[in-house]
Amino acid sequence: MSEPLLKVERLHKRFPVAGKRGALLHAVDDVSLSIGVGESLGLVGESGCGKSTLVRLLARLLDPTEGRIVFEGEDLASTPALRFARTAARARIQMVFQDPTDSLNPRYTAHDTIAEPLALLMGQRASAADRRVHEVADQVGLPSELLSRYPHQLSGGQKARVGIARALAVQPRLLILDEPTAALDVSVQAVVLQLLDRLRRELSLSYLFVSHDLNVVRLLTDRVAVMYLGKLVETGPSEALFRAPRHPYTQALVSSIPGQGSRIRLSGEVTSPIDPSPQVCRFHGRCPEGEDRCMRQTPPVVLLPGERMVVCHLAT
Ligand code: SF4
Numbered sequence: 001m002s003e004p005l006l007k008v009e010r011l012h013k014r015f016p017v018a019g020k021r022g023a024l025l026h027a028v029d030d031v032s033l034s035i036g037v038g039e040s041l042g043l044v045g046e047s048g049c050g051k052s053t054l055v056r057l058l059a060r061l062l063d064p065t066e067g068r069i070v071f072e073g074e075d076l077a078s079t080p081a082l083r084f085a086r087t088a089a090r091a092r093i094q095m096v097f098q099d100p101t102d103s104l105n106p107r108y109t110a111h112d113t114i115a116e117p118l119a120l121l122m123g124q125r126a127s128a129a130d131r132r133v134h135e136v137a138d139q140v141g142l143p144s145e146l147l148s149r150y151p152h153q154l155s156g157g158q159k160a161r162v163g164i165a166r167a168l169a170v171q172p173r174l175l176i177l178d179e180p181t182a183a184l185d186v187s188v189q190a191v192v193l194q195l196l197d198r199l200r201r202e203l204s205l206s207y208l209f210v211s212h213d214l215n216v217v218r219l220l221t222d223r224v225a226v227m228y229l230g231k232l233v234e235t236g237p238s239e240a241l242f243r244a245p246r247h248p249y250t251q252a253l254v255s256s257i258p259g260q261g262s263r264i265r266l267s268g269e270v271t272s273p274i275d276p277s278p279q280v281c282r283f284h285g286r287c288p289e290g291e292d293r294c295m296r297q298t299p300p301v302v303l304l305p306g307e308r309m310v311v312c313h314l315a316t
Pocket of ligand 1: 282287289291299313314
């Protein structure tokens, strides 16, 4: 089997808690995952589960507390985020942000926005950058007459295309898409998602696709990773995981998709992510299937046929 493009090994991010001396918030806790060349991995979980922190670690905007981020065979975690921003490797991992309006500089035209990383990361001169801007605008379906416009003169869909073009301009291998269509009208969302799907196939890109919309994740990803309170609790091929989720939390998430039968409503308190006990399943306060042992023993990591992984006592 060929080496994955990205291999994350035992990644942790802990933040000090203001006003609580010595206390640590475990935002990302012992996360391991991989993304193959040309593969799309979905990352799902409710707000506050650590998805955003994990995305910022993988985009190398934040330094991990522990662990490795091996990209194309090189451990990027050992380079501090501030220094990484100035390395050639920065171009190989690019991010498309959630809200195109917030992420575009209002003083830059679409052309300047797309050209900026070409100058900063690849040292391209204006004429070469201009050629590349037109090439990539064409790839994302942005008419060249719109390149002289400022963000306020563009529609939401056009701004999304500018954001995607800026990320693609420097020829990345991995795109991190953080809720890329959440801020768009429903009618525009489908068009942008189709564009992203086509670009992945045409350019052999790998995606880490973060979304609250499970239907979109199901359609656009090859595999899914489910995160709960800083930990991955289930991973597997998208089709199999959505058809037959094994972890009780994934079962609740999937049941919220319209047309999936009766919805599992979760009740109970969410466990605090501040210094959580390693011997307790983090989902136990809300788990409909919880047992006594879930409060006394760390749930095992269970590898199942079909390249699936579940962290739960009931999966053994
Ligand atoms: Fe539920 Fe126990 Fe499994 Fe945790 S280990 S998800 S509490 S059954």
